[in-house]
Amino acid sequence: MNETKEELPKDFGLLLPKIIASPPGPLSRDFITRLAATECPAITARRARRQHETGVNQDPIVWTHALGANIRDADGNIYVDLSAAFAVSGLGHRHPRVAQAAHSQVDRMIHAMGDVFPSDVKIEFSEKLAQIAPGDLQESILGLSGADAIGAALKTAAIHTGKSGVIAFWNGYHGLGHGALSVTAYRKSFREPFLSQLGRDVFHVPYPNPARPPFGLQGAAPETIRDAVLTHIRSMLSEPATGAEGIGAIIIEPILGRGGEVVPPEGFLQGLREIADEFSLVLIFDEIFTGFGRTGKTFACEWEGVLPDILCVGKALGGGFPLSAAIGRPHIMRSWGTSSGESVHTSTFLGNPLGCAMGLAFLEEFKEGDWANRAQKLGEMMYQDLSTLRSPSISDIRGRGAMLGVEFIKSDGSPDGARGLQICSELLAKGFICLPSGAWGHVLGLSPPFVLSEEQWKSFFHTLQNCIEKADLSR
Ligand SMILES: Cc1ncc(COP(=O)(O)O)c(C=O)c1O
Numbered sequence: 001m002n003e004t005k006e007e008l009p010k011d012f013g014l015l016l017p018k019i020i021a022s023p024p025g026p027l028s029r030d031f032i033t034r035l036a037a038t039e040c041p042a043i044t045a046r047r048a049r050r051q052h053e054t055g056v057n058q059d060p061i062v063w064t065h066a067l068g069a070n071i072r073d074a075d076g077n078i079y080v081d082l083s084a085a086f087a088v089s090g091l092g093h094r095h096p097r098v099a100q101a102a103h104s105q106v107d108r109m110i111h112a113m114g115d116v117f118p119s120d121v122k123i124e125f126s127e128k129l130a131q132i133a134p135g136d137l138q139e140s141i142l143g144l145s146g147a148d149a150i151g152a153a154l155k156t157a158a159i160h161t162g163k164s165g166v167i168a169f170w171n172g173y174h175g176l177g178h179g180a181l182s183v184t185a186y187r188k189s190f191r192e193p194f195l196s197q198l199g200r201d202v203f204h205v206p207y208p209n210p211a212r213p214p215f216g217l218q219g220a221a222p223e224t225i226r227d228a229v230l231t232h233i234r235s236m237l238s239e240p241a242t243g244a245e246g247i248g249a250i251i252i253e254p255i256l257g258r259g260g261e262v263v264p265p266e267g268f269l270q271g272l273r274e275i276a277d278e279f280s281l282v283l284i285f286d287e288i289f290t291g292f293g294r295t296g297k298t299f300a301c302e303w304e305g306v307l308p309d310i311l312c313v314g315k316a317l318g319g320g321f322p323l324s325a326a327i328g329r330p331h332i333m334r335s336w337g338t339s340s341g342e343s344v345h346t347s348t349f350l351g352n353p354l355g356c357a358m359g360l361a362f363l364e365e366f367k368e369g370d371w372a373n374r375a376q377k378l379g380e381m382m383y384q385d386l387s388t389l390r391s392p393s394i395s396d397i398r399g400r401g402a403m404l405g406v407e408f409i410k411s412d413g414s415p416d417g418a419r420g421l422q423i424c425s426e427l428l429a430k431g432f433i434c435l436p437s438g439a440w441g442h443v444l445g446l447s448p449p450f451v452l453s454e455e456q457w458k459s460f461f462h463t464l465q466n467c468i469e470k471a472d473l474s475r
Pocket of ligand 1: 145148150173253288289290
């Protein structure tokens, strides 16, 4: 890396896009050529391969700097990030308080011995997490990735109930490690080659998506969709033919993230809570995407006042450092019992001091800075503008707080994945970073850093309007 901090433009973080080399510029492309030589094509290089199929250069840009809502790439282009880099950087990239905590921790200790000799900062972080977690969710298992937290939650539920079966939802994305992948039902291609390695007791049921409801309920009221899915789950659990006696847990994203910013009908989470209580199941909420202000409250489950038995968090939690947790109610977490000598669930980097120092600073800043409120205000402005969009290709604008989606359809009403991808690449060319979401990639997902300025948003919104108008003309 040759670039120095001093070469960044003044006000980097608050800038509008500045494209000097059409992305991906030559330096990004050089980097990707090098990457393709050493990285498994399952990851980045796969996108370069798509070029051969589509004729369009889909090499990624290569990031070199990030601050606030801005990204700079290897070619010196400046972007505005509308994704918070997978919904991680809610407080803005490289928040000064989190960065300062990282520097101080690096000067003191980077690595400790997770469960054997934990660090002081891991303990402080765990206490803070318990303070912020709702209700009696107090005891956690830390991890590095979201998938780690999901794996820990599923294991805990199995230990507590003695049953390994799980109810999970279509279009749910919980990560791709084997435990998480067994409950993920986002894309068939993610699971298919590994089916025989995955947990077999997973029962996937439809997510109550008001825009694309299951059971032929197109056009039905949200309550009807809600009740239909709840009734389906209830009958499944009551019917011996389904093998439901082996089910010990329900796992759900309170709002689908990668699955397309889908908000379930009001009362659905409460309905799941009642089912979990009636059938003695552990209710797991995956708030890895929605947690820490993203939806305008600290946790999305607060919108419905429903508490899970285990809450999975990650993404934003480490302020950019890989850090996650499954936080559970004490009587459930204590089902693990006291370990006899060796931990039965641990990993080398569990509670890594650097991550915990950054996570602690993140949690302190999150609380003191009233960030959930800030996300809500930003989201209101975004929603107000988005709802003025008029296009035959837009079928739905939805989401909550600063987690919004614009759904694209073809003229026959089917999901338009090509449109989602096309809009995202055109936005990138103009200096705005967004990701498509939804099973077909047919939703423009918006999950910006909460520090996104009004000027940056308006500039994005006008660009989006132009991209949509242009795409409609060529329809
Ligand atoms: C809701 C949800 N759960 C779990 C995960 C997996 O997290 P990770 O990629 O850190 O394993 C994601 C990632 O996008 C997610 O959105």
